[in-house]
Amino acid sequence: MAAPHGRVVSRPQRLGQGSGQGRKGRGACLHPLDSLEQKETQEQTLGQLDMLRKAQEFFQTCDAEGKGFIARKDMQRLHKELPLSLEELEDVFDALDADGNGYLTPEEFTTGFSHFFFSQNNPSQEDAGEQVAQRHEEKVYQSRGNEDLGDMGEDEEAQFQMLMDRLGAQKVLEDESDVKQLWLQLKKDEPHLLSNFEDFLTRIFSQLQEAHEEKNELEYALKRKIAAYDEEIQHLYEEMEQQIKSEKEQFLLKDTERFQARSQELEQKLLCKEQELEQLTQKQKRLEGQCTALHHDKHETKAENTKLKLTNQELARELERTSWELQDAQQQLESLQQEACKLHQEKEMEVYRVTESLQREKAGLLKQLDFLRERNKHLRDERDICFQKNKAAKANTAASRASWKKRSGSVIGKYVDGRGILRSQSEEEEEVFGIPRRSSLGLSGYPLTEEEPGTREPGPGPYPRPLRRIISIEEDPLPQLLDGGFEQPLSKCPEEEEVSDQGVQGQIQEAPPLKLTPTSPRGQPVGKEALCKEESPPSAPDRLFKIVFVGNSAVGKTSFLRRFCEDRFSPGMAATVGIDYRVKTVNVDDSQVALQLWDTAGQERYRCITQQFFRKADGVIVMYDLTDKQSFLSVRRWLSSVEEAVGDRVPVLLLGNKLDNEKEREVPRGLGEQLAKDNNLIFYECSASSGHNTKESLLHLARFLKEQEDTVREDTIQVGHPAKKKSCCG
Numbered sequence: 001m002a003a004p005h006g007r008v009v010s011r012p013q014r015l016g017q018g019s020g021q022g023r024k025g026r027g028a029c030l031h032p033l034d035s036l037e038q039k040e041t042q043e044q045t046l047g048q049l050d051m052l053r054k055a056q057e058f059f060q061t062c063d064a065e066g067k068g069f070i071a072r073k074d075m076q077r078l079h080k081e082l083p084l085s086l087e088e089l090e091d092v093f094d095a096l097d098a099d100g101n102g103y104l105t106p107e108e109f110t111t112g113f114s115h116f117f118f119s120q121n122n123p124s125q126e127d128a129g130e131q132v133a134q135r136h137e138e139k140v141y142q143s144r145g146n147e148d149l150g151d152m153g154e155d156e157e158a159q160f161q162m163l164m165d166r167l168g169a170q171k172v173l174e175d176e177s178d179v180k181q182l183w184l185q186l187k188k189d190e191p192h193l194l195s196n197f198e199d200f201l202t203r204i205f206s207q208l209q210e211a212h213e214e215k216n217e218l219e220y221a222l223k224r225k226i227a228a229y230d231e232e233i234q235h236l237y238e239e240m241e242q243q244i245k246s247e248k249e250q251f252l253l254k255d256t257e258r259f260q261a262r263s264q265e266l267e268q269k270l271l272c273k274e275q276e277l278e279q280l281t282q283k284q285k286r287l288e289g290q291c292t293a294l295h296h297d298k299h300e301t302k303a304e305n306t307k308l309k310l311t312n313q314e315l316a317r318e319l320e321r322t323s324w325e326l327q328d329a330q331q332q333l334e335s336l337q338q339e340a341c342k343l344h345q346e347k348e349m350e351v352y353r354v355t356e357s358l359q360r361e362k363a364g365l366l367k368q369l370d371f372l373r374e375r376n377k378h379l380r381d382e383r384d385i386c387f388q389k390n391k392a393a394k395a396n397t398a399a400s401r402a403s404w405k406k407r408s409g410s411v412i413g414k415y416v417d418g419r420g421i422l423r424s425q426s427e428e429e430e431e432v433f434g435i436p437r438r439s440s441l442g443l444s445g446y447p448l449t450e451e452e453p454g455t456r457e458p459g460p461g462p463y464p465r466p467l468r469r470i471i472s473i474e475e476d477p478l479p480q481l482l483d484g485g486f487e488q489p490l491s492k493c494p495e496e497e498e499v500s501d502q503g504v505q506g507q508i509q510e511a512p513p514l515k516l517t518p519t520s521p522r523g524q525p526v527g528k529e530a531l532c533k534e535e536s537p538p539s540a541p542d543r544l545f546k547i548v549f550v551g552n553s554a555v556g557k558t559s560f561l562r563r564f565c566e567d568r569f570s571p572g573m574a575a576t577v578g579i580d581y582r583v584k585t586v587n588v589d590d591s592q593v594a595l596q597l598w599d600t601a602g603q604e605r606y607r608c609i610t611q612q613f614f615r616k617a618d619g620v621i622v623m624y625d626l627t628d629k630q631s632f633l634s635v636r637r638w639l640s641s642v643e644e645a646v647g648d649r650v651p652v653l654l655l656g657n658k659l660d661n662e663k664e665r666e667v668p669r670g671l672g673e674q675l676a677k678d679n680n681l682i683f684y685e686c687s688a689s690s691g692h693n694t695k696e697s698l699l700h701l702a703r704f705l706k707e708q709e710d711t712v713r714e715d716t717i718q719v720g721h722p723a724k725k726k727s728c729c730g
């Protein structure tokens with residue numbers, strides 16, 4: 001840039017120089033000869049051409065962009081190259097812009113230029129051009145024009161230029177005219193200061209140069225810095241870009257991984273779902289299959305159902321018919337059973353009668369034997385008496401009495417007894433045995449104790465005793481009882497009863513009671529006397545239970561029964577002989593129950609008879625005396641003989657009697673309870689004397705029997721009518 005600058009700057013100078021030279025030359029040429037006019041014209045034409053070329057050159061310089069015209073702006077750019085101010089350049093532009101449109105065409109420019117040149121050559125003709133040129137001139141050589149230094153010598157000029165070149169002023173100084181003026185002034189006025197001024201200028205310019213260089217260096221450093229900075233920025237940018245890229249990649253990688261994991265998960269889920277779906281589909285298929293099968297089945301079942309219904313109807317009809325038949329059969333069966341029952345009863349009766357008659361016969365024979373023995377003995381005695389009449393008359397009598405006493409305890413004694421008057425049992429017993437109560441009996445059945453001599457009237461043969469009571473073990477009063485036959489007294493009370501003498505021959509005496517009780521085919525046994533004082537029950541009982549009383553002798557069985565039936569107690573009751581019975585009707589809940597109470601003899605010798613009664617018993621009462629340990633110990637034996645006869649099918653009531661005699665108690669209540677518990681018995685402690693627990697205990701047993709019978713009956717009904725039961729449940 002420095003080269004064109006210098007060139008452009010120097011050109012006007014040369015131009016000015018040229019023009020100055022031209023002017024000088026022209027001024028010199030005006031004065032020469034007119035003959036040279038042609039030559040001059042030629043020269044002028046050549047000058048014009050040169051001027052045109054120069055003008056074109058200048059135009060191109062101004063129109064740097066090659067637009068083909070020059071704008072006011074382009075002209076102002078010359079301000080840096082030409083030593084003209086902006087205003088002056090404006091003026092030049094206005095002068096050249098002939099049509100005033102703000103643009104200088106090459107023609108306008110050349111024309112303006114040539115005009116300027118022509119006006120220089122012909123000042124008179126071309127005023128305007130001259131004015132412009134003059135102004136231009138003035139401006140260029142302002143200082144010279146103003147201070148009349150116009151004619152500065154060429155030496156000085158060269159000198160100054162040399163100085164400027166030496167100082168390198170062009171590089172730092174734009175306008176050197178001021179310096180030049182000052183330098184010229186100084187040279188003219190104070191030449192001795194010129195060297196000082198030049199030194200000063202040298203220093204100044206060198207400093208300026210330095211400053212310039214420094215500035216350039218700084219500029220260079222700045223540029224380098226900028227470049228470095230740019231580079232750094234670039235680097236940073238690239239780094240950042242890289243980082244972003246890596247981050248992006250990482251992110252993408254992560255994202256991809258996550259995506260992959262997620263997609264895998266989803267795939268698995270999908271797989272699971274698919275499997276599930278598959279399973280479901282299979283299930284559905286299976287179900288559909290089942291459904292179809294069921295549908296099919298349903299149809300089949302429907303058909304079968306219809307068939308079954310028909311069959312059912314048929315069967316129902318058949319069932320009805322069969323049930324009718326069954327009813328008929330049942331009725332027949334019932335009648336047959338009744339018949340069988342009757343037959344059985346009859347047979348049993350027959351058996352009893354036979355057994356009894358056999359027993360009676362046996363007993364009669366035994367009695368006969370006894371009687372004969374006695375007779376024999378008596379005869380021997382009489383014979384002895386005859387032999388020893390005087391000697392031992394008294395002694396003989398005593399011996400005979402003693403032998404009678406021994407027999408009197410036997411059963412037969414009662415029947416061969418000659419007296420016709422029946423007395424109370426205890427009295428009777430005492431008289432029969434002639435011994436105090438509770439004497440133990442030997443196996444033969446004879447009392448072991450002796451009767452006090454003189455208590456009996458001596459008489460021939462057996463004692464003339466009234467017939468006491470006849471005990472019939474075969475008697476089954478159920479038919480009569482249930483027929484209401486027992487509503488009348490079955491026999492008179494023993495106290496009132498008059499029984500005719502039965503004769504000496506020990507026969508079983510049944511006839512008299514038979515006469516008295518016509519309702520019974522065989523007559524009532526004496527034992528039934530107990531009923532005589534019973535108030536007749538208001539109505540016939542619904543059922544009858546046979547209850548057998550057992551227990552050691554003297555535990556109080558007979559006393560208990562008397563208390564229960566007659567509600568009275570007689571101390572010193574005689575021992576029961578054989579067997580006896582009483583009937584008592586009681587109210588159990590809402591039904592009448594007749595209790596046939598069999599009183600057995602506790603004495604050992606009657607055991608075999610007692611045993612037979614267990615078989616017909618509905619219930620058994622085993623009694624012990626709580627003041628007699630031995631009687632309690634015997635209870636087990638009684639229980640086992642009951643069990644032997646009937647198993648455990650009959651209920652057993654265990655009674656501990658004589659509770660009123662607490663002082664002499666030998667059996668604690670706990671023992672009785674324990675025994676009852678062990679053998680599943682009903683247990684009471686009672687007192688025939690006070691009446692405590694007599695009714696309660698028997699009613700308990702009666703209720704138990706009734707309930708048992710009810711249950712059995714229900715069961716029988718259910719068994720007998722299975723069809724009904726089924727219909728009930730259905």
Ligand SMILES: Nc1nc2c(ncn2[C@@H]2O[C@H](COP(=O)(O)OP(=O)(O)OP(=O)(O)O)[C@@H](O)[C@H]2O)c(=O)[nH]1
Pocket residue numbers: 437551552553554555556557558559560570571572573574575576577600601602603657658659660661686687688689690
């Ligand atoms: N203190 C008391 N004595 C009684 C009680 N019961 C009966 N006796 C007496 O015991 C004795 C025997 O009475 P019975 O009723 O004859 O005895 P038993 O069990 O019938 O005797 P056998 O007929 O020989 O089997 C009689 O002297 C009664 O007075 C009672 O509850 N208390």
Ligand SMILES: [Ca+2]
Pocket residue numbers: 627628629
């Ligand atoms: Ca005792």
Ligand SMILES: [Mg+2]
Pocket residue numbers: 557558559574575576599600601602
């Ligand atoms: Mg008795």
